[in-house]
Amino acid sequence: MPVSLSKGGNVSLSKEAPGLKKILIGLGWDTRATDGAGFDLDASVFLLNEAGKVRSDADFIFYNNKVDAANSVEHLGDNTSGEGEGDDEQVKVTLDSVPADVAKISVAVTIHEADTRGQNFGMVSNAFMRVLNADSGAEIARYDLSEDASTETAMIFGEIYRHSGEWKFKAIGQGFAGGLAPLARNVGVNV
Amino acid sequence: MQQFIRGQRAKISAFSGRTSQFYLQITLSSARVRVFDFVCFGVDSRGQLSDDRYMTFFNQRRSPSGEIVLEDLADQDAKFEFDLGAVPAHIERLVFTVSVDGAGAMRDLDESFLVLGERGIPFGQPLLQYRFSGADFEIEGALMLAEIYRKDGEWRFWAQGQGFKGDLSALLRHFGGQETEENSASTASVSTPSVPTASSPISAPTVPIGAPPSPPISAPATGSIVVTPPAPVVSSAPSALQKAIADAAPGSTLTLQRGEFAGPLLIDKPLVLDGNGAVIWAQNGPVVRVSVAGVTLKNLEIEATAPENFDDADVALWIDAGAQTVLHHVRARGEIRGVAGAEGQWRLPPALNLGEFAARQTNSFRLEIEVPHACEIKSTVAGVSPVPARLEAGRREIELATIGIGADTFLAGQLEILAGGVARTVPISGRATNEAAPAQGILLWCVDR
Numbered sequence: 001m002p003v004s005l006s007k008g009g010n011v012s013l014s015k016e017a018p019g020l021k022k023i024l025i026g027l028g029w030d031t032r033a034t035d036g037a038g039f040d041l042d043a044s045v046f047l048l049n050e051a052g053k054v055r056s057d058a059d060f061i062f063y064n065n066k067v068d069a070a071n072s073v074e075h076l077g078d079n080t081s082g083e084g085e086g087d088d089e090q091v092k093v094t095l096d097s098v099p100a101d102v103a104k105i106s107v108a109v110t111i112h113e114a115d116t117r118g119q120n121f122g123m124v125s126n127a128f129m130r131v132l133n134a135d136s137g138a139e140i141a142r143y144d145l146s147e148d149a150s151t152e153t154a155m156i157f158g159e160i161y162r163h164s165g166e167w168k169f170k171a172i173g174q175g176f177a178g179g180l181a182p183l184a185r186n187v188g189v190n191v
Numbered sequence: 192m193q194q195f196i197r198g199q200r201a202k203i204s205a206f207s208g209r210t211s212q213f214y215l216q217i218t219l220s221s222a223r224v225r226v227f228d229f230v231c232f233g234v235d236s237r238g239q240l241s242d243d244r245y246m247t248f249f250n251q252r253r254s255p256s257g258e259i260v261l262e263d264l265a266d267q268d269a270k271f272e273f274d275l276g277a278v279p280a281h282i283e284r285l286v287f288t289v290s291v292d293g294a295g296a297m298r299d300l301d302e303s304f305l306v307l308g309e310r311g312i313p314f315g316q317p318l319l320q321y322r323f324s325g326a327d328f329e330i331e332g333a334l335m336l337a338e339i340y341r342k343d344g345e346w347r348f349w350a351q352g353q354g355f356k357g358d359l360s361a362l363l364r365h366f367g368g369q370e371t372e373e374n375s376a377s378t379a380s381v382s383t384p385s386v387p388t389a390s391s392p393i394s395a396p397t398v399p400i401g402a403p404p405s406p407p408i409s410a411p412a413t414g415s416i417v418v419t420p421p422a423p424v425v426s427s428a429p430s431a432l433q434k435a436i437a438d439a440a441p442g443s444t445l446t447l448q449r450g451e452f453a454g455p456l457l458i459d460k461p462l463v464l465d466g467n468g469a470v471i472w473a474q475n476g477p478v479v480r481v482s483v484a485g486v487t488l489k490n491l492e493i494e495a496t497a498p499e500n501f502d503d504a505d506v507a508l509w510i511d512a513g514a515q516t517v518l519h520h521v522r523a524r525g526e527i528r529g530v531a532g533a534e535g536q537w538r539l540p541p542a543l544n545l546g547e548f549a550a551r552q553t554n555s556f557r558l559e560i561e562v563p564h565a566c567e568i569k570s571t572v573a574g575v576s577p578v579p580a581r582l583e584a585g586r587r588e589i590e591l592a593t594i595g596i597g598a599d600t601f602l603a604g605q606l607e608i609l610a611g612g613v614a615r616t617v618p619i620s621g622r623a624t625n626e627a628a629p630a631q632g633i634l635l636w637c638v639d640r
Contacts, residue, residue, distance in 0.1 A: 152600070
């Protein structure tokens with residue numbers, strides 16, 4: 001029975017799924033039911049230290065930089081239309097390989113060409129982030145953003161973080177003004 | 192009057208707490224499309240028109256009890272009037288639509304807008320405006336312009352601005368309604384709602400509201416109790432939360448599920464109330480009152496959403512004399528009484544609207560406030576920072592700077608002023624555009640204004 005989180009809530013992955021080694025982070029949203037330019041959403045992952053900053057630009061994992069230096073976090077690719085059941089984008093994390101100085105893994109989603117297409121998260125339905133046990137495929141926890149999204153074009157959906165020797169998942173749902181670039185700069189990436 | 196952009200959502204109580212009666216005026220302009228159809232669909236929790244008496248349009252201008260009325264109708268504009276307090280529980284959403292009558296598409300629209308405003312009270316105000324034009328659309332001929340919908344016991348507004356190619360028929364298909372076959376040679380504007388028949392799959396007169404609400408949990412003698420937000424129906428019955436407090440054993444912990452709970456609330460026994468990020472709100476205060484010692488409040492937001500002009504209506508948190516209370520991560524929109532270190536003369540703006548400011552540049556705003564204690568100031572809006580972040584007691588000036596916010600970004604968040612273990616909050620709004628010039632030291636508010 002997966003745990004359902006609301007904004008701000010967190011859950012211990014280590015307690016919910018003892019012996020957890022690898023997780024899949026699944027991100028999804030409904031394809032556009034109305035007519036008009038489709039929504040193309042991109043997931044980005046930031047590996048952050050205790051200070052909430054990347055250690056280097058290589059800690060910014062996205063469609064052009066799919067794996068980190070330690071081979072612990074892998075972006076499994078983009079689904080450009082949001083069609084199909086389940087996840088639209090997935091990120092695989094091998095927990096034991098995550099470098100010790102990485103305190104949290106922050107997962108953001110941005111709308112591609114949001115400005116030119118005049119789109120924002122308020123127009124996207126049923127966005128969610130979930131965490132699965134990559135070995136068993138079992139869903140551990142899920143966060144449905146629904147009402148937490150509005151006119152933002154970039155959002156931090158959630159984060160996976162270390163806490164007293166455990167891994168936890170926190171539902172963030174924090175919209176970020178101004179798209180991916182300022183979001184990345186905010187955590188210390190040079191873009 | 193606040194400007195909304197497509198996709199924006201807000202609680203109606205954020206603008207108006209004085210009335211449940213509103214109007215929605217749609218004013219279209221197009222040189223190429225002469226005539227539009229205007230329809231308000233009252234749909235159930237599945238988004239279906241299961242009760243087609245709640246399709247309000249030229250051929251059926253009143254819902255059964257007059258809750259929704261198409262008051263004015265012309266070729267390019269219409270005005271709906273409605274009373275949200277009277278809308279029956281099986282109607283979850285009011286969807287305000289426009290569609291072309293005949294040829295053309297919404298990309299042919301010139302500058303158009305809708306306005307939501309108050310009615311049924313003296314000095315009713317227009318509340319918000321959503322502007323749109325053909326540049327926002329392509330081939331769509333039928334638009335869901337705006338929705339007013341129930342969520343966590345409150346009505347909210349959504350500037351949806353999306354639609355379908357085609358005309359009114361496309362909307363009817365979307366909402367599961369049927370067209371009556373009159374003369375199907377031309378599909379122009381056949382729009383009588385079908386009379387429900389025994390065979391119609393959508394003719395159930397009423398449909399229960401979506402998911403069954405979780406009932407308040409019966410209270411064990413001690414330990415933790417989880418309280419879920421009430422079902423999405425506005426109710427005047429004693430709140431589930433007040434009942435949970437009545438049922439709780441002294442010394443127990445009540446944990447709220449994140450969500451919104453209607454107040455007011457009286458806490459009259461020692462216990463721990465862990466809001467878990469939940470909001471307790473009421474139009475008028477005191478919203479939360481603590482009358483005994485030994486209470487702990489944590490992770491809670493308390494809001495007096497629209498106080499009227501009487502004594503103490505603006506009090507969010509009231510702690511009786513002698514009722515020592517532990518506060519931990521408590522935020523309040525409104526006054527606070529009975530907390531040492533938070534009392535005294537606070538003079539803060541009710542809200543800060545930065546208006547339209549220059550995208551991607553640095554904008555600076557000023558405000559003067561009066562604080563009776565040393566306090567810390569934070570902004571919850573990324574890219575907006577107050578300087579200085581710490582104030583000594585007295586009349587003080589703060590600079591608010593916005594840095595590098597992208598075009599067409601709407602700001603919605605709050606300034607938090609922390610003293611005595613409680614944060615007072617001031618909502619911040621504004622919008623970054625490419626058109627506006629950078630703001631340089633614009634004075635937003637001062638104490639003696």
